[in-house]
Amino acid sequence: MTKVPIIYYCMDCSFSAENKHFKRCPRCGGVISYERADNQYRIRQGKYDVERYWDFLPLQDPRKLIGHGNERTPLIDSQELKSKCSANKIMLKDETKNYTGTSKDRMAVVALSQMNEFGINSFVVSSTGNVASSLAFLLKKHRNIEMHCFAAEEFISRHRFMDSPNIIIHRVSSKYDSALKKAFKFANENNIYHDGGYFSVAKRAGLGMAFLEAWEESKTTFDFYFQAVSSGMGVLGVYEIATKMKKCSMIDSIPSLMCVQQSTCDPMVRAFSTGEKRILPEHIIKNPVGIAKAILTGDPTVCYPSLYKVVSDTHGSFISVSENEIKSAQKHLNNSENIMATPDGATALAGFLKYAETHPDQLKNKSVLINITG
């Protein structure tokens, strides 16, 4: 675990800075990504993900790690799904087996460790439940860091592990998008660090580790990667990790990124289907509802442009699925793959099944990774 400088750079313009962290580009407002100055990436020995994938993460000081990291989650080579289409390989990454039941545990370790490196002892976050629960799970043992968690009323019951004196819940009697805005306002007014949401390189890198782990186990260059999206930070995180893997010849190509949303809250699908590079007012879902509770972002205006870019660059797509399609995918996961997925996690499989039905030729002899995020 060496201290190679980290270069933070803008994904939209030529701005870059060594070892100086920005949440957004100071020149153009774009998304800031990161790379090691030596551009050398290799997998190390270790039981936990942050130990093995240290080179791929925007972290520099192992002494500041919060949490050990996460143990490997199962990777399932689904013969039943393969028998239903022309793909060569269909693998399911079972992220429900993380400690709190979702992929957000990977995010929490990297995000909190980065804040610890920065010397931050109080921060603000907003969540539909999974992000805050993963952070809270670790913070119970790290009471020197305080978390202000903004939660819309309808998601309060989804916030778990909150019974610790260093965790303060701010109830917001409106929708998730309002909780998001109130959290930013509170952070600004009280001069408390905002965790950055989609714009956090650490959160995205943490989520991207699931892809790296799937490669480590299967040594497969996946042609397609399916994931349910809300802001899309998990998918952008996979793109950033895959870019590093390609640089050091671990993979030949970056997979086509396939983002799946539920039809009752699919603003990105609406924008993408009309070729829009940004979210217009008519794409925004004002009062989103749906069975996949973790992905109810009705207004992804700030996230979508960068996601659009990487999805287009990788010849990926945005797919909308119905409640019945999600339920059917969830049933398959529960009954045939031994994955106790929530509707959120099952949304990714529903997207794959829909794509397989509508684009059978595109999958011929291809390798597919579907991330069942929780």
Ligand SMILES: [Zn+2]
């Ligand atoms: Zn820029």
